[in-house]
Amino acid sequence: GAGVSQTPSNKVTEKGKYVELRCDPISGHTALYWYRQSLGQGPEFLIYFQGTGAADDSGLPNDRFFAVRPEGSVSTLKIQRTERGDSAVYLCASHAGGSSEAFFGQGTRLTVV
Amino acid sequence: ELKVEQNPLFLSMQEGKNYTIYCNYSTTSDRLYWYRQDPGKSLESLFVLLSNGAVKQEGRLMASLDTKARLSTLHITAAVHDLSATYFCAVDMGYGNNRLAFGKGNQVVVIP
Structure with missing residues (x-):
């Protein structure tokens, strides 16, 4: 596709449930990032993939969060036992490498009730 | 840990006038980006600044970078x-993976 695509655009879930958020990066971009943006804040780094491997997952807040990218393109962010504090917009970005900028998707707005 | 501070966090601008918003960061970095975000939308890339003294302009916006002042x-x-x-x-x-630290943003409202 022409840009980074994220689905769903909105997700409302009950506390304690499991959710999956999907990111389809720009074709050919090997680098993929997940960020989380809380209301009124800037995005915060969660995890970075280079190809299929999670090269840097130091931003994941705890072990309820996990992400995969099995074939080096689409990535899924998985959140177990969701808590109200997980409510935020989850942004995915992809990058062509070098000094170019990262391109962000529209985000998934997650609301935990 | 790299910290990024933007100010003012909120700025009301009058149409036709000139304004400057600021971004300070706490440790050395060789790349700085400006993004625009409209309400409910994602981030749109505006500028990539790669070196000390870099200046880029697009329309009514001009961005500059002073790496010595980290500004x-x-x-x-x-x-x-x-x-x-x-x-x-x-x-x-600076981890070699283009991982970014963001500021809290400058919310700009332009009024007639």
Whole structure:
């Protein structure tokens, strides 16, 4: 596709449930990032993939969060036992490498009730 | 840990006037980005600044970088309503993976 695509655009879930958020990066971009943006804040780094491997997952807040990218393109962010504090917009970005900028998707707005 | 501070966090601008918003960061970095975000939308890339003294201009926006002062400015010339948005500064954290640290954003409202 022409840009980074994220689905769903909105997700409302009950506390304690499991959710999956999907990111389809720009074709050919090997680098993929997940960020989380809380209301009124800037995005915060969660995890970075280079190809299929999670090269840097130091931003994941705890072990309820996990992400995969099995074939080096689409990535899924998985959140177990969701808590109200997980409510935020989850942004995915992809990058062509070098000094170019990262391109962000529209985000998934997650609301935990 | 790299910290990015933007100020002012909120700025009301009058149409036709010039304004500057600021981004300071706490440790050395060789890349700085400016993004625009409209309410409910994602981040749109505006500028990538790669070296000390870099200046880039697009329309009414001009961004500059002073790596020695760890400061970037975004100058708005003759503000217009369409420039109302939140502007984020993001700095490469230097891990070699283009991981970015963002500021809280400058929320700009341009009024007639």
